[in-house]
Amino acid sequence: MNDDEATNLLHRLADRVEVGPVPLRDVLRAGRRARSRHRRTAVLGVAAAVALALLGGVGVRQALRPGRPAAPATVPSTSAPAAPPGTRWVGIGHAAIAVPEGWGTNQTRCGQPRANTVVIDQGPIPLCAVITPPAVSDLQLEASPDVPTNPSFADAVPIRIDGEPALKTPLRCTNQSSSHLCTQALWIKQERALFTATSPHVGTVRRLLSSVRVDDAYVAVPGTYAADLQRGARAFTHAAEALGLRVSRRVVPGGGLPAGFIVRVDPAVGTMLKPGDTVHVTVSNGQGAPSGSGTATSSPQPSG
Secondary structure (H helix, E strand, O other), X not given: OOHHHHHHHHHHHHHXXXXXXXXXXXXXXXXXXXXXXXXXXXXXXXXXXXXXXXXXXHHHHHHHOOOOOOOOOXXXXXXXXXXXXXXXXXXEOOEEEXXXXXXXXXXXXXXXXXXXXXXXXXXXXOOOOOOOOOOOOEEEEEEOOOHHHOHXXXXXXXXXXXXXXXEEOOOEEEEEOOEEEEEEEEEEOXXXXXXXXXXXXXXXXXXXXXXXXXXXXXXXXXXXXXOOOOOEHHHHHXXXXXXXXXXXXXXXXXXXXXXXXXXXXXXXXXXXXXXXXXXXXXXXXXXXXOOOOOEEEOOOOOOO
């Protein structure tokens, strides 16, 4: 078959095919859908790139601070870090420990726990003879700069908590009259923070001390009692400001308490905050009886 015969054959076949009008509406609709898909793909691509850049920034910050978890970006500046479920943070300096939510604070009598409790900033302890209930656990938090000289730390093991040097005593269990008690202590050198857990259950002691964390993004409200067991507002203010916290003072009639003596601290001692957060301190003016009225000052200059 030559070229002319092939051309004639193709023309005859084309004449047999029915051709309708061009579907312009369908073509345009398909084009719009394609453009819409292209725009969505571009937007999603930009969003993904931004997310990767942000995550990369967090990764860089964490890499620059090895051993210290970065502060959660979603945590407001006035709230504590998220604790493990069913627990709350209590701490000294930048060191914190997770305590069961059902535990009280300073639920003691004559220095002995009466229920599961955290013991912190307790103040003077009256002398008397009491027996601790057999099923009670307690956790003591103390600011202790000289723990290595304590005989109970003679066989302590050096460890690290979030990169910070620490000492941990062996877990010891003893039988006292009708009760079985186990105890273990952990001291973090940089924070001068001593955690001592005591419980009839070995698992409780281990669980408490294994939850200790050190994070510069948070700091605990310092204790109010000084070495002389006085709650002087001036000394507390200096300690809080040294940790990066702000202090707001409110003066009230003290009901016989000396001027400058701390009546109340809010949030409570041991609460984990962010540097820059404010601690509200109620201070006695040394006169009259306590009442609900007082004078607030934005630039505290407490006495005592």
